[in-house]
Amino acid sequence: MLVVIEGIDMSGKSTQIKMLKERLIETGGTVETFHFPTKLIFGKEIYRHYNGEVSYTQEELELLHTIDKMSCQAYIEHCLSGNDFLLLDRYKLSQFVYAISQGIDEKWAKALISRMIEPDIGFLLDLPVEEATRRKEMKDKNESNYELLKKTRRNYFRTAMEWGYKIIDANRSASEINDDIFYTIKYLEGY
Numbered sequence: 001m002l003v004v005i006e007g008i009d010m011s012g013k014s015t016q017i018k019m020l021k022e023r024l025i026e027t028g029g030t031v032e033t034f035h036f037p038t039k040l041i042f043g044k045e046i047y048r049h050y051n052g053e054v055s056y057t058q059e060e061l062e063l064l065h066t067i068d069k070m071s072c073q074a075y076i077e078h079c080l081s082g083n084d085f086l087l088l089d090r091y092k093l094s095q096f097v098y099a100i101s102q103g104i105d106e107k108w109a110k111a112l113i114s115r116m117i118e119p120d121i122g123f124l125l126d127l128p129v130e131e132a133t134r135r136k137e138m139k140d141k142n143e144s145n146y147e148l149l150k151k152t153r154r155n156y157f158r159t160a161m162e163w164g165y166k167i168i169d170a171n172r173s174a175s176e177i178n179d180d181i182f183y184t185i186k187y188l189e190g191y
Ligand code: ADP
Pocket: 007, 008, 009, 010, 011, 012, 013, 014, 015, 016, 135, 170, 171, 172, 173, 174, 175, 177
């Protein structure tokens, strides 16, 4: 089963993936996890951009995100055939939402992700931007970044609804959130 966890930075994705992995293993499942962007050749370029080492246009970044994911499709298939679960930290919803929030044409953004393997279930960890900012203890409260984050959260919500992802209130304890995710997966498994 391909399980995807999405949400803005600091929404608790990696915390949930770690907890979920342990819980699925405890209940007898085999689990593989990884996150996008990867640390592979194209993913590395994305991080170099975010670290300020290089500067790409938004369109170039979209292409890098696309090839980073497309070059992992065979590996995703491989993980799915050898395991009960593959848990992904960010995938096509994040790519689409960040793209349109940065002004990329929706049609093009959709075309870029159109050949990627569909998740069996996607979760959006929805967190108020104020709480995400508090978790990050962001010193730079740049107004435009803040507005962009709010717009990104709205686009996540709207798109998750459209795509049938399960929207999770992430402003609760990690174990409450994990219960929601875990039992949804168990239900889908025919639990
Ligand atoms: P992400 O992977 O989405 O960026 P993380 O899982 O790394 O988020 O969590 C970001 C920060 O918030 C970490 O310091 C983590 O310990 C904390 N955190 C995660 N889940 C919760 C929660 N439910 N409530 C409060 N803090 C949380």
